[in-house]
Amino acid sequence: xxxxxxxxxxxxxxxxxxxxxxxxxxxxxxxxxxxxxxxxxxxxxxxxxxxxxxxxxxxxxxxxxxxxxxxxxxxxxxxxxxxxxxxxxxxxxxxxxxxxxxxxxxxxxxxxxxxxxxxxxxxxxxxxxxxxxxxxxxxxxxxxxxxxxxxxxxxxx
Amino acid sequence: xxxxxxxxxxxxxxxxxxxxxxxxxxxxxxxxxxxxxxxxxxxxxxxxxxxxxxxxxxxxxxxxxxxxxxxxxxxxxxxxxxxxxxxxxxxxxxxxxxxxxxxxxxxxxxxxxxxxxxxxxxxxxxxxxxxxxxxxxxxxxxxxxxxxxxxxxxxxxxxxxxxxxxxxxxxxxxxxxxxxxxxxxx
Numbered sequence: 001x002x003x004x005x006x007x008x009x010x011x012x013x014x015x016x017x018x019x020x021x022x023x024x025x026x027x028x029x030x031x032x033x034x035x036x037x038x039x040x041x042x043x044x045x046x047x048x049x050x051x052x053x054x055x056x057x058x059x060x061x062x063x064x065x066x067x068x069x070x071x072x073x074x075x076x077x078x079x080x081x082x083x084x085x086x087x088x089x090x091x092x093x094x095x096x097x098x099x100x101x102x103x104x105x106x107x108x109x110x111x112x113x114x115x116x117x118x119x120x121x122x123x124x125x126x127x128x129x130x131x132x133x134x135x136x137x138x139x140x141x142x143x144x145x146x147x148x149x150x151x152x153x154x155x156x157x
Numbered sequence: 158x159x160x161x162x163x164x165x166x167x168x169x170x171x172x173x174x175x176x177x178x179x180x181x182x183x184x185x186x187x188x189x190x191x192x193x194x195x196x197x198x199x200x201x202x203x204x205x206x207x208x209x210x211x212x213x214x215x216x217x218x219x220x221x222x223x224x225x226x227x228x229x230x231x232x233x234x235x236x237x238x239x240x241x242x243x244x245x246x247x248x249x250x251x252x253x254x255x256x257x258x259x260x261x262x263x264x265x266x267x268x269x270x271x272x273x274x275x276x277x278x279x280x281x282x283x284x285x286x287x288x289x290x291x292x293x294x295x296x297x298x299x300x301x302x303x304x305x306x307x308x309x310x311x312x313x314x315x316x317x318x319x320x321x322x323x324x325x326x327x328x329x330x331x332x333x334x335x336x337x338x339x340x341x342x343x
Contacts, residue, residue: 007225009221009222021340021341022279024341024342025279025340025341025342026279028341028342028343029279029280029281029342030281032281032331032332032335032342033281033282033288035331036281036324036327036328036331036332037324037327039327039330039331040323040324040327043323043326043327105290105324106290106323106324107323140288144282144288147229147233147286148279148281150225150226150229151226151272151277151278151279151280152279154222154223154225154226154277154279155222155277155278155279155340156340157221157222
Protein backbone atom coordinates (compact mmCIF):
# COMPACT_ATOMS: atom_id res chain seq x y z
CA UNK A 1 0.00 0.00 0.00
CA UNK A 2 1.36 3.41 -0.94
CA UNK A 3 1.70 6.49 1.25
CA UNK A 4 -1.69 8.15 1.72
CA UNK A 5 -2.84 11.40 3.27
CA UNK A 6 -6.36 11.74 4.65
CA UNK A 7 -7.81 14.69 6.55
CA UNK A 8 -9.31 13.34 9.75
CA UNK A 9 -11.79 15.64 11.52
CA UNK A 10 -11.39 15.80 15.30
CA UNK A 11 -14.97 14.66 16.00
CA UNK A 12 -14.31 11.47 14.06
CA UNK A 13 -11.03 10.70 15.78
CA UNK A 14 -12.86 10.58 19.13
CA UNK A 15 -15.63 8.32 17.77
CA UNK A 16 -14.17 4.81 17.45
CA UNK A 17 -17.37 3.34 15.97
CA UNK A 18 -17.52 5.91 13.19
CA UNK A 19 -13.79 5.53 12.58
CA UNK A 20 -14.16 1.74 12.31
CA UNK A 21 -17.04 2.18 9.87
CA UNK A 22 -14.99 4.59 7.75
CA UNK A 23 -12.16 2.07 7.52
CA UNK A 24 -14.56 -0.79 6.73
CA UNK A 25 -16.22 1.29 4.02
CA UNK A 26 -12.86 2.19 2.54
CA UNK A 27 -11.88 -1.48 2.42
CA UNK A 28 -15.24 -2.62 1.02
CA UNK A 29 -15.51 0.13 -1.60
CA UNK A 30 -11.94 -0.42 -2.80
CA UNK A 31 -12.48 -4.18 -2.92
CA UNK A 32 -15.61 -3.72 -5.05
CA UNK A 33 -13.73 -1.44 -7.42
CA UNK A 34 -10.88 -3.93 -7.75
CA UNK A 35 -13.28 -6.84 -8.29
CA UNK A 36 -14.94 -4.90 -11.12
CA UNK A 37 -11.59 -4.18 -12.76
CA UNK A 38 -10.74 -7.90 -12.64
CA UNK A 39 -14.10 -8.63 -14.26
CA UNK A 40 -13.24 -6.16 -17.02
CA UNK A 41 -10.14 -8.19 -17.91
CA UNK A 42 -12.39 -11.16 -18.72
CA UNK A 43 -15.43 -9.30 -20.03
CA UNK A 44 -15.11 -10.86 -23.51
CA UNK A 45 -14.33 -14.40 -22.33
CA UNK A 46 -16.83 -17.19 -22.96
CA UNK A 47 -16.08 -18.89 -19.64
CA UNK A 48 -15.66 -16.07 -17.20
CA UNK A 49 -13.83 -16.73 -13.94
CA UNK A 50 -15.39 -15.58 -10.68
CA UNK A 51 -13.50 -13.07 -8.59
CA UNK A 52 -14.44 -13.35 -4.95
CA UNK A 53 -13.84 -10.88 -2.13
CA UNK A 54 -12.71 -12.46 1.13
CA UNK A 55 -12.29 -10.76 4.51
CA UNK A 56 -9.72 -12.81 6.43
CA UNK A 57 -9.58 -10.10 9.12
CA UNK A 58 -11.87 -7.10 9.70
CA UNK A 59 -9.43 -4.75 7.98
CA UNK A 60 -8.08 -6.99 5.22
CA UNK A 61 -9.66 -7.76 1.88
CA UNK A 62 -8.48 -10.35 -0.61
CA UNK A 63 -9.81 -10.31 -4.15
CA UNK A 64 -8.97 -13.30 -6.29
CA UNK A 65 -9.94 -16.30 -8.32
CA UNK A 66 -9.05 -19.98 -8.31
CA UNK A 67 -9.37 -20.14 -12.09
CA UNK A 68 -6.25 -21.90 -13.43
CA UNK A 69 -6.36 -20.34 -16.91
CA UNK A 70 -6.61 -16.84 -15.48
CA UNK A 71 -3.67 -17.46 -13.14
CA UNK A 72 -1.63 -18.80 -16.05
CA UNK A 73 -2.37 -15.72 -18.11
CA UNK A 74 -1.79 -13.34 -15.23
CA UNK A 75 1.55 -14.83 -14.29
CA UNK A 76 2.62 -15.97 -17.76
CA UNK A 77 4.14 -19.29 -18.81
CA UNK A 78 7.68 -20.15 -20.00
CA UNK A 79 8.31 -21.29 -23.55
CA UNK A 80 7.93 -25.03 -23.98
CA UNK A 81 7.64 -27.82 -26.54
CA UNK A 82 4.36 -29.59 -27.23
CA UNK A 83 4.53 -33.04 -28.75
CA UNK A 84 1.66 -35.14 -30.06
CA UNK A 85 0.86 -38.37 -28.26
CA UNK A 86 2.67 -41.36 -29.78
CA UNK A 87 0.95 -42.09 -33.07
CA UNK A 88 -1.29 -39.05 -32.64
CA UNK A 89 -1.64 -35.67 -34.33
CA UNK A 90 -1.51 -32.16 -32.87
CA UNK A 91 -4.37 -29.96 -33.95
CA UNK A 92 -4.44 -26.21 -33.40
CA UNK A 93 -5.69 -23.06 -35.10
CA UNK A 94 -3.80 -20.06 -36.38
CA UNK A 95 -3.36 -17.08 -36.45
CA UNK A 96 -4.28 -16.71 -32.81
CA UNK A 97 -5.02 -13.23 -31.49
CA UNK A 98 -5.27 -12.91 -27.69
CA UNK A 99 -8.15 -11.21 -25.92
CA UNK A 100 -5.89 -9.41 -23.49
CA UNK A 101 -2.78 -7.25 -23.43
CA UNK A 102 0.07 -6.89 -20.96
CA UNK A 103 -0.73 -4.44 -18.13
CA UNK A 104 -4.03 -3.41 -19.67
CA UNK A 105 -7.32 -3.39 -17.74
CA UNK A 106 -9.60 -4.50 -20.54
CA UNK A 107 -10.32 -7.29 -22.97
CA UNK A 108 -11.13 -7.44 -26.67
CA UNK A 109 -12.71 -9.90 -29.08
CA UNK A 110 -9.50 -11.81 -29.90
CA UNK A 111 -9.49 -14.65 -32.38
CA UNK A 112 -8.83 -18.38 -32.23
CA UNK A 113 -7.66 -18.20 -35.85
CA UNK A 114 -9.35 -19.47 -38.99
CA UNK A 115 -6.75 -21.95 -40.23
CA UNK A 116 -6.69 -25.41 -38.70
CA UNK A 117 -3.21 -26.96 -38.57
CA UNK A 118 -2.59 -30.71 -38.24
CA UNK A 119 0.92 -31.94 -37.48
CA UNK A 120 2.61 -35.09 -36.26
CA UNK A 121 5.77 -33.19 -35.28
CA UNK A 122 6.40 -31.48 -31.94
CA UNK A 123 5.95 -27.73 -31.96
CA UNK A 124 7.62 -25.03 -29.91
CA UNK A 125 5.25 -22.83 -27.93
CA UNK A 126 6.80 -19.41 -27.26
CA UNK A 127 5.11 -19.17 -23.87
CA UNK A 128 2.59 -16.62 -22.64
CA UNK A 129 3.69 -13.19 -21.61
CA UNK A 130 2.47 -12.35 -18.10
CA UNK A 131 -0.44 -9.93 -18.29
CA UNK A 132 0.20 -8.71 -14.72
CA UNK A 133 -3.46 -7.84 -14.27
CA UNK A 134 -3.09 -8.06 -10.49
CA UNK A 135 -0.15 -5.68 -10.45
CA UNK A 136 -1.64 -3.03 -12.71
CA UNK A 137 -4.98 -3.11 -10.87
CA UNK A 138 -3.21 -2.87 -7.49
CA UNK A 139 -1.16 0.11 -8.69
CA UNK A 140 -4.28 1.84 -9.97
CA UNK A 141 -6.26 1.46 -6.75
CA UNK A 142 -3.29 2.22 -4.50
CA UNK A 143 -3.32 5.65 -6.11
CA UNK A 144 -7.06 6.01 -5.40
CA UNK A 145 -7.02 4.66 -1.88
CA UNK A 146 -6.56 7.98 -0.05
CA UNK A 147 -9.42 9.55 -2.04
CA UNK A 148 -11.76 6.66 -1.24
CA UNK A 149 -10.81 6.83 2.43
CA UNK A 150 -11.39 10.58 2.45
CA UNK A 151 -14.90 9.96 1.07
CA UNK A 152 -15.50 7.35 3.76
CA UNK A 153 -14.25 9.71 6.49
CA UNK A 154 -16.32 12.61 5.15
CA UNK A 155 -19.42 10.39 5.09
CA UNK A 156 -19.09 9.83 8.84
CA UNK A 157 -18.98 13.48 9.85
CA UNK B 158 -30.68 5.52 -20.85
CA UNK B 159 -31.13 8.60 -18.67
CA UNK B 160 -29.99 12.06 -19.73
CA UNK B 161 -27.38 13.89 -17.66
CA UNK B 162 -28.87 16.24 -15.06
CA UNK B 163 -29.65 19.67 -16.49
CA UNK B 164 -27.71 21.69 -13.86
CA UNK B 165 -24.58 19.64 -14.55
CA UNK B 166 -24.94 20.01 -18.31
CA UNK B 167 -25.37 23.75 -17.88
CA UNK B 168 -22.30 24.10 -15.65
CA UNK B 169 -20.13 22.03 -18.00
CA UNK B 170 -21.25 24.07 -21.01
CA UNK B 171 -20.38 27.32 -19.26
CA UNK B 172 -17.01 26.10 -18.01
CA UNK B 173 -16.25 24.61 -21.40
CA UNK B 174 -16.87 27.98 -23.02
CA UNK B 175 -14.62 29.77 -20.52
CA UNK B 176 -11.82 27.26 -21.04
CA UNK B 177 -12.23 27.43 -24.82
CA UNK B 178 -11.99 31.24 -24.72
CA UNK B 179 -8.85 31.14 -22.55
CA UNK B 180 -7.28 28.46 -24.74
CA UNK B 181 -8.16 30.35 -27.92
CA UNK B 182 -6.43 33.45 -26.52
CA UNK B 183 -3.39 31.38 -25.58
CA UNK B 184 -3.24 29.83 -29.04
CA UNK B 185 -3.19 33.32 -30.59
CA UNK B 186 -0.37 34.45 -28.31
CA UNK B 187 1.55 31.17 -28.08
CA UNK B 188 4.30 30.50 -27.00
CA UNK B 189 3.63 33.42 -24.63
CA UNK B 190 0.90 33.42 -22.03
CA UNK B 191 1.00 29.83 -20.74
CA UNK B 192 1.29 31.00 -17.11
CA UNK B 193 -1.70 33.33 -17.43
CA UNK B 194 -3.71 30.60 -19.14
CA UNK B 195 -2.92 28.12 -16.38
CA UNK B 196 -3.90 30.63 -13.73
CA UNK B 197 -7.20 31.41 -15.46
CA UNK B 198 -8.12 27.74 -16.03
CA UNK B 199 -7.17 26.90 -12.41
CA UNK B 200 -9.37 29.74 -11.15
CA UNK B 201 -12.34 28.61 -13.22
CA UNK B 202 -11.87 24.98 -12.23
CA UNK B 203 -11.88 25.97 -8.54
CA UNK B 204 -15.08 28.00 -8.99
CA UNK B 205 -16.90 25.34 -10.98
CA UNK B 206 -15.81 22.40 -8.81
CA UNK B 207 -17.43 24.15 -5.85
CA UNK B 208 -20.49 25.07 -7.89
CA UNK B 209 -20.86 21.50 -9.12
CA UNK B 210 -20.79 20.13 -5.58
CA UNK B 211 -23.45 22.66 -4.53
CA UNK B 212 -25.60 21.79 -7.55
CA UNK B 213 -25.23 18.04 -6.96
CA UNK B 214 -26.10 18.27 -3.28
CA UNK B 215 -28.79 20.91 -3.95
CA UNK B 216 -27.55 23.15 -1.14
CA UNK B 217 -26.41 26.77 -0.93
CA UNK B 218 -23.31 26.37 1.22
CA UNK B 219 -20.48 23.86 1.24
CA UNK B 220 -20.01 21.97 4.50
CA UNK B 221 -16.40 21.49 5.68
CA UNK B 222 -16.58 17.88 4.40
CA UNK B 223 -17.80 19.05 1.00
CA UNK B 224 -14.97 21.57 0.90
CA UNK B 225 -12.47 18.79 1.64
CA UNK B 226 -13.95 16.64 -1.14
CA UNK B 227 -13.90 19.54 -3.62
CA UNK B 228 -10.33 20.42 -2.67
CA UNK B 229 -9.20 16.81 -3.11
CA UNK B 230 -10.76 16.54 -6.59
CA UNK B 231 -9.49 19.95 -7.57
CA UNK B 232 -5.95 19.13 -6.45
CA UNK B 233 -5.98 16.09 -8.75
CA UNK B 234 -7.06 18.20 -11.72
CA UNK B 235 -4.54 20.94 -10.95
CA UNK B 236 -1.73 18.37 -10.93
CA UNK B 237 -2.79 17.27 -14.43
CA UNK B 238 -3.08 20.90 -15.51
CA UNK B 239 0.41 21.59 -14.21
CA UNK B 240 1.82 18.78 -16.37
CA UNK B 241 -0.13 20.05 -19.36
CA UNK B 242 1.15 23.60 -18.87
CA UNK B 243 4.73 22.33 -18.59
CA UNK B 244 4.28 20.45 -21.84
CA UNK B 245 3.02 23.65 -23.47
CA UNK B 246 5.92 25.66 -22.08
CA UNK B 247 8.40 23.13 -23.40
CA UNK B 248 6.92 23.26 -26.94
CA UNK B 249 7.42 25.89 -29.60
CA UNK B 250 4.44 25.28 -31.90
CA UNK B 251 0.78 24.91 -30.99
CA UNK B 252 -0.38 21.29 -31.11
CA UNK B 253 -3.68 20.39 -32.77
CA UNK B 254 -4.88 18.27 -29.83
CA UNK B 255 -4.34 20.89 -27.14
CA UNK B 256 -7.71 22.63 -27.56
CA UNK B 257 -9.71 19.45 -27.03
CA UNK B 258 -7.36 18.34 -24.24
CA UNK B 259 -7.92 21.66 -22.46
CA UNK B 260 -11.65 21.28 -22.93
CA UNK B 261 -11.62 17.90 -21.18
CA UNK B 262 -11.02 19.72 -17.89
CA UNK B 263 -14.60 20.98 -18.03
CA UNK B 264 -15.79 17.37 -17.69
CA UNK B 265 -13.88 16.97 -14.42
CA UNK B 266 -16.62 18.80 -12.49
CA UNK B 267 -18.82 15.72 -12.90
CA UNK B 268 -16.94 14.15 -9.99
CA UNK B 269 -17.83 16.77 -7.32
CA UNK B 270 -21.34 16.98 -8.76
CA UNK B 271 -21.96 13.28 -8.21
CA UNK B 272 -20.18 13.24 -4.87
CA UNK B 273 -22.65 15.88 -3.69
CA UNK B 274 -25.56 14.18 -5.39
CA UNK B 275 -24.96 10.84 -3.65
CA UNK B 276 -25.09 12.55 -0.27
CA UNK B 277 -21.32 12.04 0.25
CA UNK B 278 -21.73 8.26 0.40
CA UNK B 279 -18.43 6.35 0.39
CA UNK B 280 -18.91 4.62 -2.97
CA UNK B 281 -16.03 2.97 -4.90
CA UNK B 282 -15.81 5.54 -7.68
CA UNK B 283 -17.45 8.65 -9.09
CA UNK B 284 -18.20 9.34 -12.75
CA UNK B 285 -15.28 11.08 -14.50
CA UNK B 286 -12.92 10.61 -11.54
CA UNK B 287 -10.26 9.15 -13.83
CA UNK B 288 -10.68 5.52 -12.77
CA UNK B 289 -12.45 4.51 -15.99
CA UNK B 290 -10.93 4.45 -19.46
CA UNK B 291 -13.30 7.21 -20.63
CA UNK B 292 -11.77 9.63 -18.06
CA UNK B 293 -13.63 12.96 -17.92
CA UNK B 294 -15.69 12.01 -20.99
CA UNK B 295 -17.64 9.63 -18.72
CA UNK B 296 -21.38 10.24 -18.93
CA UNK B 297 -22.39 7.67 -16.32
CA UNK B 298 -24.40 8.48 -13.24
CA UNK B 299 -25.20 7.20 -9.80
CA UNK B 300 -28.83 6.50 -8.98
CA UNK B 301 -29.23 6.42 -5.21
CA UNK B 302 -32.40 5.16 -3.54
CA UNK B 303 -32.73 5.93 0.14
CA UNK B 304 -34.39 3.06 1.94
CA UNK B 305 -36.22 2.92 5.25
CA UNK B 306 -34.04 3.20 8.35
CA UNK B 307 -30.79 4.99 9.03
CA UNK B 308 -27.91 4.68 6.55
CA UNK B 309 -29.66 2.34 4.11
CA UNK B 310 -29.24 2.97 0.39
CA UNK B 311 -29.24 1.12 -2.92
CA UNK B 312 -26.73 2.75 -5.28
CA UNK B 313 -26.81 1.85 -8.97
CA UNK B 314 -24.21 2.86 -11.58
CA UNK B 315 -26.17 3.90 -14.67
CA UNK B 316 -24.62 4.12 -18.12
CA UNK B 317 -24.89 7.46 -19.86
CA UNK B 318 -26.58 7.94 -23.20
CA UNK B 319 -23.35 8.14 -25.19
CA UNK B 320 -20.60 5.56 -25.80
CA UNK B 321 -19.15 3.96 -22.71
CA UNK B 322 -15.92 2.18 -21.94
CA UNK B 323 -15.50 -1.42 -20.78
CA UNK B 324 -14.97 -0.39 -17.19
CA UNK B 325 -18.22 1.58 -17.07
CA UNK B 326 -20.13 -1.30 -18.68
CA UNK B 327 -18.77 -3.64 -16.04
CA UNK B 328 -19.66 -1.23 -13.27
CA UNK B 329 -23.22 -1.05 -14.58
CA UNK B 330 -23.36 -4.85 -14.36
CA UNK B 331 -21.59 -5.24 -11.01
CA UNK B 332 -22.86 -2.21 -9.16
CA UNK B 333 -26.56 -2.76 -9.71
CA UNK B 334 -26.89 -1.98 -6.93
CA UNK B 335 -24.16 -1.51 -4.38
CA UNK B 336 -25.96 -1.85 -1.10
CA UNK B 337 -25.24 0.37 1.86
CA UNK B 338 -26.77 -0.97 5.06
CA UNK B 339 -26.53 0.77 8.41
CA UNK B 340 -23.99 3.05 6.81
CA UNK B 341 -21.74 0.18 5.69
CA UNK B 342 -20.93 -0.50 2.04
CA UNK B 343 -21.68 -4.18 1.36
